[in-house]
Amino acid sequence: MINDTPRVRFAPSPTGYLHVGGLRTALYNYLFAKRNNGKFVLRIEDTDRNRYVEGAVENLINALKWCGLDYDEGPDKGGDYGPYMQSQRLEIYKEHALQLVENGHAYYCFCTPARLEELKKEQQAAKLPQAKYDKHCLSLSNDEVAAKLNAGEQYVIRLNVRPGQKVAFTDIIREYVEFDSNNIDDQVLIKGDGYPTYHLANVVDDHLMKITHVVRGEEWLSSTPKHVLLYDFFGWEKPIFAHLPLLLNPDRSKLSKRQGDVAVEDYRAKGYFKEALVNFVSLLGWNAGDDKEFYYLNELAEKFSLERVNKAGAVFDIEKLNWLNAEHLRAKDPADLLQTLKDELTAAGIGFTDKTDDYLKNVIAVMKERVSFVKEYIEKSPYFFLPVTSYDENSKLKNWNPDTGAQMTRLKDEFLKLGDSPVKEDYESALKNVAAELNIGAGKLIHPLRLSTSGMAAGPGVYDIPVVLGKAETVKRIEDAITRLQ
RNA sequence: GGCGCGUUCGUCUAGAGGCUUAGGACGCCGCCCUCUCAAGGCGGAGAUCACCGGUUCGAAUCCGGUACGCGCUACCA
Incomplete structure (x- = not known):
């Protein structure tokens, strides 16, 4: 499997929008696929019916496409390993869960939520190190299970974790990680409503979709041993894992809505360029090892490697994003x-x-x-878009004195003598000439000119303004200013 | 609480035992440029490399412990 073309996936749950942390995960998957001539798959993990959000999948796809992260296979695109919506693969998960039941690696559980809750309370009261399911239903005989099933009792299917084992795996970013199976719960694989949990679905799909590298957020690191167990129980080769560091708020907690914008569409709406957002997010936890910070997507795809991804979480620094946005705008x-x-x-x-x-x-x-x-x-x-309605007060006080009106009239007349579409140099020499004639410094005309044409004290080069505005409008604005400021 | 992961300037990071008086970028400050504001150029402040101990001739880099932070601990992903 490892020698085949790499296949990676971005597997978000459709919660309504694309989180920037999700964007970073998607981006790294995309870049890894591009860099290694692999395939990038989009799979929607919609196995929680309680969290169904109208239009969420469309939003997600739109956000990914806006960012330029095209995938090779996905729900709206098809592919050889579809369907790519987990809610359309229910039978597949059921079959696999049943296979595990047959092998003794999973079992039916008929415990009610009430009993589970009580169990948890007892365990907490007894100060057990961790609350786990007590394998109560594992002792049910085949006949008992069949009877309950026939009676239509609601059930779940649980993973049968054998205690006292080491469960270990390697991770490109974390290297070697080891867990004790005593700390792994008999995770529910198939829920009461017949839907699979994330743990079962992601393992089954990753295997069936021939995913070679699982690149996902660090929040999944703790549940990876469950997935490792599943691969082993199915007798499947494991993918290579890479758990990405989290994106953080300024106070170093996990990036959340409360402390700013987290949705890609928020940044889009605020006027950020996709190039800047992608560039910025790519640098949160990765760098090429040199000093280059300005990248386009295709350049990132040439340089990216998972080996150079950092271990520690990164604060989302809006100031640096703003700078990158300006850089991309200028480019x-x-x-x-x-x-x-x-x-x-x-x-x-x-x-x-x-x-x-x-x-x-x-x-x-x-x-x-x-x-x-x-x-x-x-x-x-x-x-440049609206008439000048007011004049900067400070500039007026500082630059418009009793003589200015007459001087500006002289300047306006000189401008009038220019050709139809004067260039910068024409305005400049006209102004210099008038200043010389009047025996005043150029500044005596420059500042009033800026104030007249823009009403403001800051802006582009003074001569750029008349060039953009055109001669007629420039002259008109000077006349207006003279009557209004004098 | 348990388990896991992490810790280099305020922030993003370089660094993979001697090249380091720890480099770059954002932000901040100053100077230059200049008609303004920017951009740009130059310079500055800013990190006892979380802490303690060990290995070594030599450690930010290797090992152990501690602290702190974060994640997970659901019939959510």
């Missing part, structure tokens, strides 16, 4: 940002039908070094 061509900007303008209720694509692309180019998110184009340079 993009203005044309690639155009549609996103239009979407943001629409979302902000700002019409742009009077603006050409070239106009918007100029805005994008000129502000690129100054924003981290596309929506910041609107926040930091509204004057």
Whole structure:
């Protein structure tokens, strides 16, 4: 099996959205598959009917696709080992559980929830190191079991764990891990409603789907011995395990909703680029061993290895994500940002039908070094999309004195003499000329020009603003400013 | 409580016995650039490598213990 092409899977339970921790798990599986010319499978673990969430699978798939994590086989895609929804494989689990019952590796249990609860209480009261099922139903004879079954009594099927054994396995990230079977409970394999538990379903499916490497979160490490036992009881070769470190809140607890956004779609809605999110998450627990931090998905796929995944949990640092988002934004061509900007303008209720694509692309180019998110184009340079309605008070006080009106009139006239579409240098030399003529420093015109055209004290280069706005609009804004500020 | 896993600057990390006066990145501070704000360049502060003991000529790196953190402990995944 190990010599076959690697096959890995991302096996989320559809809880409604894709958690960033899940994204990291999916990403590492995807990268491992790509790096090793293997297959990446999406399997939906929907064996808990109480947790059914409408539309959850669609959301999950959409989020994965948005991130660019394409899988080779999955519920909406098919494949040779389907179906890929566990709720559609119930018969398979039942058959396998029965096979285990026949071999004596599993048994029927008819204990009621009430008895189980009582048992637990007793064990806690007796201060037993751990509460486990007491194998009460293991002593039932075949006839007794048959009778109860015939009578339609509700049952579960439990794993029959023999005490006093060492259960060990190797893990790419944790190396050697060993458990004492005394600490392993007779886990329920088939629940009262006929659905399998995660433990049975994941082992059966991983085997049937020929999964070679199980790459999942560290929260599964403690239940891996149960899975190891199952592989042994079935007589199956075990996959290679790799348990990933957890993603943490700033206070180092497991990343949770309460302390910020955890869903991929939250970050998408906030305007993060998929490239930045994927890049950031890839670095939470892995690095190539060099200083490179800016990666695209295909570059990660060339360098990724499970051996270089860290053991310790990683805090999700939003500041660094923001930085990476800015880096990815700067790396993009203005044309690639155009549609996103239009979407943001629409979302902000700002019409742009009077603006050409070239106009918007100029805005994008000129502000690129100054924003981290596309929506910041609107926040930091509204004057490119809306008229100037007010002027920065500090700049007004500092840069607009009684002489400024006349000087700006002179500048405006000089601008008027320029050709139809002046370039940066044209505006610059016009301004320099006026300053020289008036015998004043260029700053006396530069700051009022910025204030007139943008109403703000910060922004792109002063001469970039008239170029983007165009001569007519620039002149109009200067005239407006003169009447309103003088 | 039991079992398991983990522990290098605030955060993400490099480091796989001598190359380390522990390197990089984010964030923070300063300087330069400059019409502003950024970006960029340069520099700075920031880690007794959790602690204790052992192995070794030599340990962040190997071993043991302790502490702390996290995970699991369901007919949830």
